[in-house]
Amino acid sequence: MSVEIPVGAHQPPGAGPAARIDGPGAGLIVRFDGPAPARRPYRPLGAGSTGRTDEAGTGVDVLDSAGHLSCHGRTDPTMTRTATDDGARLRPVPAGAAPLFVRAGQAVYPARRLGDLVSRRPAGVTGHQWSSALRAEFDHVVCAADTGVPLFALTVGPTAPAGSAGQRTERMVAAVCAAVGLPVLRIGSPTLRAADHGRRIITYVIDARAYAAGAGAGGDDPDDIPVGYRDIVGRLPDGRTGAVNDLGALSRAAAVEAYVSRRLSDPIVRGLHVRWRDGTAEGWSWVEVRPGRCLVERVTVSEARWHCGVDSARLAEDLAAVAVGDRLAVTDRPAVAVADESALLDRDELRRQICVLRDRRDELATPFAFGHLCGD
Numbered sequence: 001m002s003v004e005i006p007v008g009a010h011q012p013p014g015a016g017p018a019a020r021i022d023g024p025g026a027g028l029i030v031r032f033d034g035p036a037p038a039r040r041p042y043r044p045l046g047a048g049s050t051g052r053t054d055e056a057g058t059g060v061d062v063l064d065s066a067g068h069l070s071c072h073g074r075t076d077p078t079m080t081r082t083a084t085d086d087g088a089r090l091r092p093v094p095a096g097a098a099p100l101f102v103r104a105g106q107a108v109y110p111a112r113r114l115g116d117l118v119s120r121r122p123a124g125v126t127g128h129q130w131s132s133a134l135r136a137e138f139d140h141v142v143c144a145a146d147t148g149v150p151l152f153a154l155t156v157g158p159t160a161p162a163g164s165a166g167q168r169t170e171r172m173v174a175a176v177c178a179a180v181g182l183p184v185l186r187i188g189s190p191t192l193r194a195a196d197h198g199r200r201i202i203t204y205v206i207d208a209r210a211y212a213a214g215a216g217a218g219g220d221d222p223d224d225i226p227v228g229y230r231d232i233v234g235r236l237p238d239g240r241t242g243a244v245n246d247l248g249a250l251s252r253a254a255a256v257e258a259y260v261s262r263r264l265s266d267p268i269v270r271g272l273h274v275r276w277r278d279g280t281a282e283g284w285s286w287v288e289v290r291p292g293r294c295l296v297e298r299v300t301v302s303e304a305r306w307h308c309g310v311d312s313a314r315l316a317e318d319l320a321a322v323a324v325g326d327r328l329a330v331t332d333r334p335a336v337a338v339a340d341e342s343a344l345l346d347r348d349e350l351r352r353q354i355c356v357l358r359d360r361r362d363e364l365a366t367p368f369a370f371g372h373l374c375g376d
Contacts, residue, residue, distance in 0.1 A: 248325070
């Protein structure tokens with residue numbers, strides 16, 4: 001049986017000139033084509049529309065002889081419309097939640113699970129990815145102070161080993177965050193922790209992004225090259241003149257003091273940085289604790305198609321310098337005692353590892369600029 005319904009007679013909005021009802025077997029199949037409205041009012045069964053649609057804009061619902069409703073041909077039968085189906089998938093932090101601090105109109109909250117920030121599963125994310133990612137926790141979440149809508153999240157800590165369950169979870173979290181539009185700044189380090197460094201990193205990023213969006217845009221003169229946030233020169237805490245927004249400045253000053261007091265064999269905190277083709281930035285920093293033996297820190301930064309306001313590779317190197325400073329932060333004994341011998345790396349071995357990094361230049365997104373460190 002085939003019945004043509006006249007235009008306007010119990011016709012789903014946006015269904016085109018006519019909807020067609022076919023009655024195969026024991027049930028009625030209600031079909032309509034055309035763009036789906038954002039929301040459909042409730043219609044009684046048999047009124048010409050089931051009031052449901054799929055993500056692609058074409059719905060096929062089946063009413064069996066008992067009047068039960070089921071769906072066919074949907075991209076994802078588990079994804080149903082909700083009261084928040086307005087295109088936004090991020091859930092605001094509850095109004096009563098107290099932030100750790102507020103800066104430049106952005107409220108910073110402590111640890112939050114991803115499941116607390118996302119309202120529903122986005123298209124393209126599998127059920128396994130969804131269920132695994134929802135349990136993941138961010139160290140800090142930065143939200144708009146007026147609305148509570150998440151702007152970005154921060155994680156700080158050791159990087160999961162390659163091929164581990166932790167790395168698979170990180171990838172699932174990244175897939176969900178990319179789908180819902182939540183930027184995540186990931187700091188990978190065996191030494192840095194959110195409890196000790198989270199506030200400093202977030203403050204730095206908020207200020208760097210504000211500078212890049214405003215004062216860092218340059219003037220009317222086309223020859224006036226804007227100074228990056230990291231390169232602003234001013235007075236350092238030790239009285240010297242230098243880059244005031246170098247997060248590793250305190251570590252560098254502490255190394256000089258340790259050298260003067262004969263707690264280090266070299267006063268210079270050295271480093272390098274690279275950016276890999278997958279978007280991850282990596283920074284190394286080291287100081288010679290005793291002749292030929294170095295304390296080395298490595299940090300990775302992933303901003304996931306988002307800009308943290310400064311060159312992420314240089315940020316990684318600066319954070320590695322911060323980690324070196326933390327390892328050497330002692331006042332009552334020689335810095336050499338901070339790390340046991342197994343924690344120090346032979347200078348020749350460090351040079352060899354830098355050469356290996358140089359030889360992987362085909363995997364880098366930018367040229368390797370530290371070949372001079374491979375020489376004697």
